Amino acid sequence: MDFLRPASWEEALAAKAEFPTAVPIAGGTDVMVEINFDHRRPEYLLDLNRIGLLREWEVGEDVVRLGASVPYTQIMENLRTELPGLALASHTVASPQIRNRGGVGGNLGCASPAGDSHPALLAAGAEVEVESVRGSRLIPIDEFYTGVKRNALAADELIKTVHIKKADGPQQYSKVGSRNAMVIAVCAFGLALHPQTRTVRTGIGSAAPTPIRAKAAEEFLNAALEEGGFWESGKVITPSIAKQFGDLASGAANPIDDVRGTAKYRRHAVGIMARRQLVWTWEQYRGTTGRSLEGAA
C-alpha cells in the first residue's frame, strides 16, 4: 500500500489521474473501518486532510458551496440557518467524535443508501462539483447516485464541493434507528418547502438501492397546494392531503428486509415521517408555532 499525501488540490488531482485506483481518505470514518477489518486493501490511499480548501465553505446569494471535508460538527454549528435540513441530518450522524471528522464529501463518495446527508441534499436541491485534471463538472444530486454504493464519479475525479441551495423555507429531517446515537439509519426522510418556487422536494434514505426522491408525492403535494391556494392563504393542511402525501412517499420507497428492519416497517415509517414533516414544516411556514426553522435534533 502507498500513502499519497498531496499538499494541494492540484497535486491531489494529479495523483488521482496517475493512480485512478487510489482511495481518497478524509475523515476516514468509512475507509478506516474497511481497512481495520481487512475488508479492503487499497493499493493507494489518497489523504485529503492537507487540502485546506476542502474544509472551507462559502455562503453565496442562492447556494452554499460546501467543501467536501467540512466536518458535520461545523455544518451543525455554522450553517443551521442556510441549510437547516442538512444541519439536522448532520446532528444524527453517529457521535461527536465521528461528526468531528466525517463530512458530506465522504458520504457522497461512499454513496451508501444509508448515508445520513443524502435525503437532506435531495430535498434542498444540490449539485456536486467534481474535478479531475481534465476539468470540472457539476453533477445534479438526482443524477449522482447510480447504484448501491455507486456514484457518477469517473475514476480520475474527486469531489471538491457541494453546491446546496440555501433554504427559502422550512426544512425537516428525521431518521429512524434503535437509539439516538451511533446508529445506521433504518430509514430516513427529508422534506424542504420552497415557497419561492411554490414547490416541495423530498429525500428518502435507506429505503431503496440508492437515496431517492418521492417524486409522485412531491407532484401530488405541489398540485394540491396550488389548487387549494395554500401558499397564499397559509391555511392549515387538511388531514387528507397529509395522509395522501405520506402514502405516496411510502409508495416511493423500495426497501429490503435486513438486520436493521423489514421492508414493510421501512415503508410504513417513511410514510409516517413524510406526513409528520409536512405538518411540521407547513406549521412553520404559516408561522403559527414556535418551532424554529432550525429544528431541534
Added chain:
Amino acid sequence: MRVNFTVNGRQQEADDVWEGESLLYVLRERMGLPGSKNACEQGECGSCTVRLDGVPVCSCLVAAGQVEGRDVVTVEGLAEFSKQREQHGHGGACGAGGGCGGKGGVTLDAAKQWQAKPAGDSQTGEGVELSTIQQAFIDAGAVQCGFCTPGLLVQADALLEENSSPSDQDIREALSGNLCRCTGYEKILDAVRLAAARQGEAV
C-alpha cells in the same frame, strides 16, 4: 513509512509504519502508550478517543499518515494538558507550530509510566497530579472495569473545556459516542457534573 507528530506536547517519530495503520495502533504498539483503548476499531465505542489538533476524534479511524506534523493528546497527557490549559487559559492543542515549546508536555517515558495518583494522597511523591475530570471519576465511582474510562475522560474533558456548566442533555450528547459495557453511565454522569461543579468553584 515514517510519521512525525507531536504526542502530549513532545515531538515524536514513528518508523516502519504500515500505510493502512491507524493512529491508535501507532500510539499503542509503536509508542508504548496503551491508555487509548482498542475495542471496536470502527468508531462505535469511543474508547480510543484522543485530541487531534485539539479536536476529539476516534484514533482508530485516523490513518497514521494523516497525523504527520499534527498534534495529538492522549489520556496519558491529559493531566498535563489540562494543567497547561488552566495556566495559560487556552484550550485545544499546542498547535502545529509547537507553540508549547520544550518544557511543556510529557515525555514518552513519563507517559508510559503514568499512573493515577490522586492529589492529596500521602503516597503521592511523584507522578502528575490528576486533572479535575480524572479526580472526579475516582470520587464519583465512575470507574468499573475501566476499559471505557480513558476515552470518556478525554471526551468529557473536551466537553468541559467548551461548556463549563453543561446540562444533563449536553453531557449525554457529548458522551453519546462512548460506550460503557458495565453500563455505569449514571456514575459517569455524576462524575462529569462533579468536575463541572469543582471547575466552577475554582474560578
